Every structure is written in C-alpha cells, then in structure tokens.
Amino acid sequence: EDQVTQSPEALRLQEGESSSLNCSYTVSGLRGLFWYRQDPGKGPEFLFTLYSAGEEKEKERLKATLTKKESFLHITAPKPEDSATYLCAVLLGGGTSYGKLTFGQGTILTVHP
Amino acid sequence: GAVVSQHPSRVICKSGTSVKIECRSLDFQATTMFWYRQFPKKSLMLMATSNEGSKATYEQGVEKDKFLINHASLTLSTLTVTSAHPEDSSFYICSAGLGKFYGYTFGSGTRLTVV
Numbered sequence: 001e002d003q004v005t006q007s008p009e010a011l012r013l014q015e016g017e018s019s020s021l022n023c024s025y026t027v028s029g030l031r032g033l034f035w036y037r038q039d040p041g042k043g044p045e046f047l048f049t050l051y052s053a054g055e056e057k058e059k060e061r062l063k064a065t066l067t068k069k070e071s072f073l074h075i076t077a078p079k080p081e082d083s084a085t086y087l088c089a090v091l092l093g094g095g096t097s098y099g100k101l102t103f104g105q106g107t108i109l110t111v112h113p
Numbered sequence: 114g115a116v117v118s119q120h121p122s123r124v125i126c127k128s129g130t131s132v133k134i135e136c137r138s139l140d141f142q143a144t145t146m147f148w149y150r151q152f153p154k155k156s157l158m159l160m161a162t163s164n165e166g167s168k169a170t171y172e173q174g175v176e177k178d179k180f181l182i183n184h185a186s187l188t189l190s191t192l193t194v195t196s197a198h199p200e201d202s203s204f205y206i207c208s209a210g211l212g213k214f215y216g217y218t219f220g221s222g223t224r225l226t227v228v
Contacts, residue, residue: 034216043119043206043219044157087156100147101208101217103156 002027006104016077021107023088024070032091037084078111119220134192134223136207142187143209151204163190197227
C-alpha cells in the first residue's frame, strides 16, 4: 500500500535555530514529490517539486532534498513568519497527464521569536 | 500567475440544504481539477478528479450522489454538497495541475459548516 509519513508531527524552534522536516514514502511508480506550505484556514502554497533521487531545490531559507526513500525540507535560520504546516505529497504513476497526489499528515512548525 | 480562485471562503447552511462551491482558474486553462477535503489538523484527502467535459472520477468511499462535481468549462469546476448534514462540515479545497515543472496550484479553500 502506498504510504507517505511525515515527521515530526510538530516542531517548535527558536528563531535562527535550523532544523529539518522528514517525509518518508513507500510507493510504487513515484513520478514526483511535492512540498507545500499551508497556513491556517488557507489552501496549500506550492514550494518545491522533486523528481529524482539526488535532486535538490532551494528557495530563500528552505532547501528540499530527495532520496529513493525520503525527502527532507531543511529550514535554515527560520523566522516566525515561517510558522505553518508543511505538507509533502507524492505524485503516483499513471497514464494521465495529471496523476493524483497523496499527502502526508503534515508537520506543524512553530518558530518563536 | 496560475491562480485558482475558490468561492465562497466560508459558508454556513442548514441541514438538508445544498451548497455549491466554485473553483475557477483565472489565467490558465485547467483540463483537470481535483477536489480535496481536510479535517481539522489532518491532511488533505482526495475526493474526486474532474475532467473538463466528462464525468468526475471519485475516490473509494466518496458518495457520488452527495458530492456532485461539474467541470463544464476549462476554467470552472464546481462541487455541490447535496442534502448537507453536520458530518459534511469540513474544509474543502480545489486544485489544478500546471504541468510537470510547476506543480499543482490550490484554491484558498471553503469552510463549510452545516447546522
């Protein structure tokens, strides 16, 4: 059964304290892995797409990496405005142009000033 | 660019009535849109995939007759919750694909409360 697991469920950091969020997956036919940020009462905001093991993407204080079994979202020197729920999702194989995303349960990040 | 507009953002309805949620792609054509449901502090659960001009594909366990999806044009998909009950109260989110390198963009969500 395809499964996406994120850890930790919640993470509290002090401003400037770097850390990493984990997304492990056991799926067949992975077409891509996505990271999203979700603020309370809002829809997910796209951050990164990773397609192959070894790939890395960066955006401001965020860096996403991918291996054959998991992905990490590294947050360097976080600020309070980085507080949000971070979701990872895997895009599974299929014949259609747009496959289905399967989401992990998310990591709630709180950054204290 | 690549904005998906979802309306309404919040709706309260009485039990037994129907509610329609709209999802519009503002600056691109969305041949495929997705509808998700999210419970408090839980992740997104895919309900159905809608393709322009054809019937929606529902995920296992989702009631087709309760959650009616229409994708009549390349810029509009609607979700109608029929005969709503309190257990249908949830956060509903639509999404559209943008192509391989741009991910999937999401609407801002609709908070449905059935009283």
